[in-house]
Amino acid sequence: MEVEYYDPEIGEGIEALIRPNTKLVHTEAPGSNTFEMQDIRLIAKIAHRHDCVVTMDNTWATPLYFRPLDFGVDVSIHATTKYPSGHSDIIMGSVSANAKHWPKLEEARITLGICGAPDDSYQILRGLRTMGVRLAHHQKSALEIAQWLEGRADVSRVLHPALPSFPGHEIWKRDFKGATGVFSFVLKGEPAVARRKAAAFLDSLTFFGLGWSWGGYESLAVLVNLSDRRIRKAPEDGAVIRLQIGLEDVADLVKDLERGFAAAAEA
Ligand SMILES: *Cc1c(COP(=O)(O)O)cnc(C)c1O
Numbered sequence: 001m002e003v004e005y006y007d008p009e010i011g012e013g014i015e016a017l018i019r020p021n022t023k024l025v026h027t028e029a030p031g032s033n034t035f036e037m038q039d040i041r042l043i044a045k046i047a048h049r050h051d052c053v054v055t056m057d058n059t060w061a062t063p064l065y066f067r068p069l070d071f072g073v074d075v076s077i078h079a080t081t082k083y084p085s086g087h088s089d090i091i092m093g094s095v096s097a098n099a100k101h102w103p104k105l106e107e108a109r110i111t112l113g114i115c116g117a118p119d120d121s122y123q124i125l126r127g128l129r130t131m132g133v134r135l136a137h138h139q140k141s142a143l144e145i146a147q148w149l150e151g152r153a154d155v156s157r158v159l160h161p162a163l164p165s166f167p168g169h170e171i172w173k174r175d176f177k178g179a180t181g182v183f184s185f186v187l188k189g190e191p192a193v194a195r196r197k198a199a200a201f202l203d204s205l206t207f208f209g210l211g212w213s214w215g216g217y218e219s220l221a222v223l224v225n226l227s228d229r230r231i232r233k234a235p236e237d238g239a240v241i242r243l244q245i246g247l248e249d250v251a252d253l254v255k256d257l258e259r260g261f262a263a264a265a266e267a
Helices: 011-017 040-049 102-112 118-150 169-175 191-203 250-266
Strands: 024-028 053-057 075-079 093-097 155-159 182-188 220-223 238-244
Touching: 011 040, 024 040, 040 053, 093 102, 118 155, 118 182, 118 250, 182 191, 191 220, 191 238, 191 250
Parallel strands: 024 053, 053 075
Antiparallel strands: 075 093, 155 182, 182 238, 220 238
16 A cells, blocks of 8 residues: 655645545545644545545544535544543544445444444443533633734744634635634744753643643643654744643633743743
8 A cells, every 4th residue: 555645735736646546535634733724625526536535534623513524525534532532531433434435334344343342332422412512612712722822922823723823724714613622832942942942841731731632621732743744844933732722711721831831931
């Protein structure tokens, strides 16, 4: 199997990358960690013209804020580990397909012997019942904090699709019904000091835990490693820190982040 990566903002340019043996176009919007938006409907239309299957990782938006099959995606993939679980205690995923691709998906599931554990399924089902109200809270708090970060001199950029300053904002506004609680910002700093500043920032946080996963009730922060990127390489204006904004009071979270910025300034 050969894989070729594409720039998420490639738009119609995706057609030039499709080769005679291309079978599948895998999409994700927004992109993990740096949150680039892509025009899913356009990419799906072009991919279908060349008989490719279109899959999408829709973990960030959840089906409440984006419905991939309505935009031409054939197979929608979701880490239910995140918002459907909501409590950081389950690892599970879901895959949904349109009618055309459902038989093949079902066959693959049987052949591979994939089964979700009953207790985990019960917890995910329970999580789904409160996901709507949790997401509304994550959305509101995360946007408040993103706007606050945008006003700071020690932040060079905030990577959040719901901010009008973000390059993919227009696509987000047109296609998505909401934004969830995960976004990143670039902590201003020359390449030589960026990592040290980020470490000091993260070390001084008390409310935010360190964590790679997200979607739970508690806030998390992590230094994003973009060193394996082939496209959309790491920014040079500072370290990328990803935040997952949980269900705590925004005032407490802001106080914690202020502590982080003070530590970064001294590092
Ligand atoms: C976390 C995550 C996954 C993987 O989920 P796990 O259940 O933790 O393996 C896949 N896609 C995205 C966008 C994620 O954030």
